[in-house]
Amino acid sequence: MYRSTLGAAVSHFNINSDHKDEEVSSVFDLQKGDHIVLSGWMLHPRCHAIVVETNEYTDQIKVIRFTYANGVVEEWLPFKQPVYKVLSHNVGRLYTVNSDLFDPDEVISRARSKIDDSNLVYHIALNNCKTFVRWCKTGMKPADVSGYD
Incomplete structure (x- = not known):
């Protein structure tokens, strides 16, 4: 019962994988x-x-990530498995390939531009770490969310 309830909650918030x-x-x-x-x-x-x-x-690993408590932060983290590298992002029904993504320096620049940005507000379902990273890599903005202009 607990597992199915948790699974439904995870599915509801779209935390499941939509990338390769x-x-x-x-x-x-x-x-x-x-x-x-x-x-x-x-x-x-x-x-x-x-x-x-x-x-x-x-x-x-030095990373930039979007957190509920501190917003966008740049920090060192220990490499602890499992760690997954995302190879492509789902855009509608098609997958973009890495050649369609921003180059690494631009990705990092976009991510750093949101450090200390008070206009970017974390929301578990609508604007979270995954939507932030997707914006950094592809430029896709979450619908009805401000802070990515």
């Missing part, structure tokens, strides 16, 4: 500008972020 991804085994598999998905916690099971850089000596 692959699991990565080390920081060497990541490049700047990559869209990655990290493990979160029970109420937020998947955390989407943009890779800024990696440190193979400390096994850490």
Whole structure:
């Protein structure tokens, strides 16, 4: 009963996958500008972020991500599996390929432009870490959400 209720809630908030991804085994598999998905916690099971850089000596990833508590932040996180690299984003019924996405420097620039931006407000269903990263990579804005102008 609990699992089906949780599954329905996850499905309701569209936290399910609408992108193609692959699991990565080390920081060497990541490049700047990559869209990655990290493990979160029970109420937020998947955390989407943009890779800024990696440190193979400390096994850490510098990311930019959109959080409920602090808005858009740039921070170092430990590389803890599972980590998934998103390969393409679902746009309607078609998948864009990486050649259709912004280049890595532009992705990072777009992400950094929203750090300390008080106009961007987190909403679990409408404007979350996944919608933020999708905007950074593709320019797609969530419908009826301000802060991406």
